[in-house]
Amino acid sequence: xxxxxxxATAGFTVQKAAEAKLPTEFxxxxxxxxxxxxxxxxxxxxxxxxxxxxxxxLVRIHSQCLTGDVFHSLKCDCGxxxxxxxxxxxxxxxxxxxxxxxxxxxxxxxNKIRAYALQDQGADTIEANVQLGFGIDExxxxxxxxVIKLLGARRLRLMSNNPDKVRALRDAKLExxxxxxxxxxxxxxxxxxxxxKKEKMGHLLQLNGIx
Numbered sequence: 356x357x358x359x360x361x362x363a364t365a366g367f368t369v370q371k372a373a374e375a376k377l378p379t380e381f382x383x384x385x386x387x388x389x390x391x392x393x394x395x396x397x398x399x400x401x402x403x404x405x406x407x408x409x410x411x412x413l414v415r416i417h418s419q420c421l422t423g424d425v426f427h428s429l430k431c432d433c434g435x436x437x438x439x440x441x442x443x444x445x446x447x448x449x450x451x452x453x454x455x456x457x458x459x460x461x462x463x464x465x466n467k468i469r470a471y472a473l474q475d476q477g478a479d480t481i482e483a484n485v486q487l488g489f490g491i492d493e494x495x496x497x498x499x500x501x502v503i504k505l506l507g508a509r510r511l512r513l514m515s516n517n518p519d520k521v522r523a524l525r526d527a528k529l530e531x532x533x534x535x536x537x538x539x540x541x542x543x544x545x546x547x548x549x550x551x552k553k554e555k556m557g558h559l560l561q562l563n564g565i566x
Contacts, residue, residue: 404449461493
């Protein structure tokens with residue numbers, strides 16, 4: 356594994372910067388830090404098990420959500436999704452979570468709070484971002500795909516409800532052999548947020564009895 360992580364790979368725009376053990380309430384992981392070579396963005400990967408390119412690997416790309424992941428906001432399902440992904444990898448005994456710093460679908464935490472204020476006035480998440488002058492989704496996954504490759508995975512069982520992530524990883528020449536749904540129990544304040552993702556962004560959600 357170390358040889359895979361440390362090898363110099365021509366054409367990559369991210370590089371490994373640090374690695375350590377990380378005990379968690381879900382089980383032990385390795386935490387690996389990466390830095391972009393063409394921006395200030397940093398990436399963290401939680402890794403469990405021996406990652407082999409020929410074996411399908413359980414993978415999630417999780418976009419940073421300070422409000423959901425840290426402050427346990429009920430406006431979204433992000434925190435429970437991250438926890439569920441860690442549980443699934445622990446149960447599997449092998450997998451990768453790439454944590455990318457693209458808060459608020461890429462608009463940053465301060466603009467996300469501004470978007471929250473517009474949502475308080477009745478806008479949905481898409482309308483709020485557009486009113487602030489942003490696109491519907493500003494995130495980009497190419498460097499996340501590079502992190503996954505540097506960790507040794509090539510065939511993925513992708514934990515996601517977002518078809519854009521599936522397309523982005525396939526465009527990056529990773530084989531998505533299975534999309535693993537990641538629908539978690541949510542609270543009523545998240546209903547409009549999830550309906551917007553389903554109806555306007557094409558996310559693959561059932562929303563049956565999860566509130």
